Amino acid sequence: xxxxxxxxxxxxxxxxxxxxxxxxxxxxxxxxxxxxxxxxxxxxxxxxxxxxxxxxxxxxxxxxxxxxxxxxxxxxxxxxxxxxxxxxxxxxxxxxxxxxxxxxxxxxxxxxxxxxxxxxxxxxxxxxxxxxxxxxxxxxxxxxxxxxxxxxxxxxxxxxxxxxxxxxxxxxxxxxxxxxxxxxxxxxxxxxxxxxxxxxxxxxxxxxxxxxxxxxxxxxxxxxxxxxxxxxxxxxxxxxxxxxxxxxxxxxxxxxxxxxxxxxxxxxxxxxxxxxxxxxxx
Numbered sequence: 001x002x003x004x005x006x007x008x009x010x011x012x013x014x015x016x017x018x019x020x021x022x023x024x025x026x027x028x029x030x031x032x033x034x035x036x037x038x039x040x041x042x043x044x045x046x047x048x049x050x051x052x053x054x055x056x057x058x059x060x061x062x063x064x065x066x067x068x069x070x071x072x073x074x075x076x077x078x079x080x081x082x083x084x085x086x087x088x089x090x091x092x093x094x095x096x097x098x099x100x101x102x103x104x105x106x107x108x109x110x111x112x113x114x115x116x117x118x119x120x121x122x123x124x125x126x127x128x129x130x131x132x133x134x135x136x137x138x139x140x141x142x143x144x145x146x147x148x149x150x151x152x153x154x155x156x157x158x159x160x161x162x163x164x165x166x167x168x169x170x171x172x173x174x175x176x177x178x179x180x181x182x183x184x185x186x187x188x189x190x191x192x193x194x195x196x197x198x199x200x201x202x203x204x205x206x207x208x209x210x211x212x213x214x215x216x217x218x219x220x221x222x223x224x225x226x227x228x229x230x231x232x233x234x235x236x237x238x239x240x241x242x243x244x245x246x247x248x249x250x251x252x253x254x255x256x257x258x259x260x261x262x263x264x265x266x267x268x269x270x271x272x273x274x275x276x277x278x279x280x281x282x
Contacts, residue, residue, distance in 0.1 A: 006221040006233035012214030014240030017081055017090055018248060019207035024082035026200055028191035032078060032207070034184030037177035039208040040215075044174040057171055066158030066172070067179040073151035074180060080145025084138055086245035087253050090238050091129055091261045092145035096153035097271035098122040098264075118270035125263025128256055159219055169219040176215060235265045 023032050048055055057063055073093070080089040098119055130142055162172050196204060218234070238261055245251040253261065 005217045007236060009214045009217035009221060010234055010237040011240055012210040012217060013237050014090070014244055015210040016207050016214060017086055017237075017241055018244040019203045019210060020078050020081050021086055022248070023196075023200060023203035023207055024078065027194050027196060027204075028188075029075075029078060029082065030184045030187035030191050031193060032184070032204070033075060034181055034188060035204040036074070036078075036207055036211055037180030037184070039205070040173065040177035040212045041181055043212070044170060044177070048170070048174070053170075055171070055174070057167060057175070059165060059167075062158065062162050062165060062167070063172070063175045066155055066162060067176055069151045069158060070155035070176055071179050071183050073148045073155055075183070076144045076148030076151065080141045080148060083141035084145065085251045085253075086249070087238060087242040087251070087257070087261065088129060088142075089145050090241040091264055092126070092142065093149045093152060094235060094238060094268060095122060095126065095146060095149035095264060096156060097268040099150040099153045112274060114270060115274050118267045118274065121263050121270070122267030125260045125267060127260075128263065129260030163219070169216050172219050173212065173215045177212070235268065238265065 020032060020036075023035075045055075047053075077089065077093045080092060083089075084092075102115075102119060126146070130139075159172070221233075242253055242261075
């Protein structure tokens, strides 16, 4: 059942990424981020009040760590999506296991040959992915997308901790959406509000709906099941994103692009396996 939750989350996040790219083509990024969370906050707030569920979590600190890293990663990923091809931006955001592997080796001061191999493979994959298809004016978005992948690692670890603490999925999603909305609202005066047209509203609603469903699914998958299986299946988002990129923008990765994505996935899986192996030894 966990596998189905993660695959469903991957489809939803691919749709969300495509919706972000469509919305960001005509709307400022703070407005997109605000609308990413606001509908979810309203729906869950009404539902929680009517069902008598408490909005007060057992630990504000756990939510703060997860949301600060998750919101920062979301801003960076959305920026990359709006400036790069959907498949490329999605691949960069899924480099998080590589950063976890590097952090583990630095923290433990060990030289794990398998982790070193994973880092090397992942680095080669990123270089192949960012070869001449990323133009000179796209290097900044690419680096920001890569940084978003690093912060996503912290966010996913936070999801795991929240799940182990018994925090229900809906409350985790609620506070993430609330944090996203507040961050967009704070930044909105910088760009101003642009009234969306019909296409804009459709893209925003699609983004909010798929984001909410994907967040529920990934929270359940990581919080209650095997983190290794979830991490492996989450890479299917790259494939789904490539399909949507071709469907909407006729943007199909070439052979080198697929090779780069494949190396990033391979490196991520090796790194995740190393992390689970070490936990099993502890």
